Amino acid sequence: MADRSLRGTGLGAKSFEDEAGVEFAARREVGFDCPRQHHFSLTFAAEAEVPAVWECPRCGAESLRSDGYRAEAKEEKPARTHWDMLRERRSIAELEDLLAERLDLLRSGELGPNYAGMNSRKSA
Structure with missing residues (x-):
């Protein structure tokens, strides 16, 4: 029985297929700057809408995009009482x-x- 077991592999957790012939989706990397001087970058799909603000993974503060893009302010209606x-x-x-x-x-x-x-x- 021991000669038939697969040692050192997690069954179902790993794929034994190679990546030959696989075409990955186009991606782009976007950098973000935290107000506490942390810098990090995230990978997004090329056609994805990238947010202007992202939470810093180190401190949780709101980080702005490094490329200077800022979201336009949305006009908010006052609440009707x-x-x-x-x-x-x-x-x-x-x-x-x-x-x-x-x-x-x-x-x-x-x-x-x-x-x-x-x-x-x-x-x-």
């Missing part, structure tokens, strides 16, 4: 009318479970 969406549907005058109407209902006890519960206890 509940008030903004409400103002798209109603005018200030309409909102004031609704507020006055709801306040009258609350004060009269017709609106809200807390007010209804208080009125039924008083009469009992």
Whole structure:
């Protein structure tokens, strides 16, 4: 049995095919500079979009590309709040009318479970 075993090889971990006739994809190497004076380079596919910022493998800081390429700033929309969406549907005058109407209902006890519960206890 010992004469049939493959010693020194990890079965499934290594390929015994040679690289003759294999055409590799085009690649390019891009350098990055860390603010803490670390320099490293990464290999990307030639057609890949290379990011302008990469995390430094030594210290974790944001590193910029060595070739001077900087990403263009994207225009960010301000976040729409509940008030903004409400103002798209109603005018200030309409909102004031609704507020006055709801306040009258609350004060009269017709609106809200807390007010209804208080009125039924008083009469009992």
